[in-house]
Amino acid sequence: MQNAHGHLVPTELVKPIDQTRDSLVQELVLGAKTLRDELGQFKDQVFKDVAAFVVLSAEQYDVAIGGKKGNITLHSFDGRYKVQLAIQENITFDERLQAAKALIDECIAEWSVGSDPKIQVLVQDAFKADKEGKINTGRVLGLRRLEIKDDKWMRAMTAIGESLQVVGSKQYIRFYERIGEDKYAPISLDVAAI
Incomplete structure (x- = not known):
């Protein structure tokens, strides 16, 4: 396993509690990154949906809206x-x-x-x-x-x-x-x- 200094340490020399902590942190961070990516996609979709709605609403009055x-x-x-x-x-x-x-x-x-x-x-x-x-x-x-x-x-x-x-x-x-x-x-x- 690679330690914080970048050195490779044989797994059998790493204490079981350190291995368990590493697994837990890796799993939690993976979950956090997944949620972050999903939130980013959701945010992008919200902006697109609202922009489309604003255009739709403006079309009710024969007005074209462009730009931010x-x-x-x-x-x-x-x-x-x-x-x-x-x-x-x-x-x-x-x-x-x-x-x-x-x-x-x-x-x-x-x-x-x-x-x-x-x-x-x-x-x-x-x-x-x-x-x-x-x-x-x-x-x-x-x-x-x-x-x-x-x-x-x-x-x-x-x-x-x-x-x-x-x-x-x-x-x-x-x-x-x-x-x-x-x-x-x-x-x-x-x-x-x-």
């Missing part, structure tokens, strides 16, 4: 079940974010003359990177919601908007069962959650 669309929620006729397909876009900023930060820093420097330096920390927090060096897009985009009528600030907000880049997307599917009159509970396909 947004989020979709389908309910069973009795409302007991619902299926949600969601597309989450991965958003990042390009180099223009640095220009926006420089403009914002200039605004803060002008506006905070004679005031407490802690004010600068509040806005600079939006540009703080996490452990992987990624900037929290939600915090930065939150700055765009502020109604500040200042030419420099507005140029910074334009730079933030133009620096946004969609670098990919991921499709999710979720299944729910109604509990009570208006609350839905997820039908978990996560082994740890079952």
Whole structure:
């Protein structure tokens, strides 16, 4: 039998309990891989079936729909079940974010003359990177919601908007069962959650 270091060990030198453990782990992992593959096939089929249904539904109105669309929620006729397909876009900023930060820093420097330096920390927090060096897009985009009528600030907000880049997307599917009159509970396909 091959050990963890890649060495071959004669079977008669491997303790029976180690052989039994190895057999059990091999069997369980094979089962897990089989389920993973079945879930992958099921997921692919769900996306195909829902896409076909959306086309069928659109044909009722003589409309052709092409390409990936947004989020979709389908309910069973009795409302007991619902299926949600969601597309989450991965958003990042390009180099223009640095220009926006420089403009914002200039605004803060002008506006905070004679005031407490802690004010600068509040806005600079939006540009703080996490452990992987990624900037929290939600915090930065939150700055765009502020109604500040200042030419420099507005140029910074334009730079933030133009620096946004969609670098990919991921499709999710979720299944729910109604509990009570208006609350839905997820039908978990996560082994740890079952």
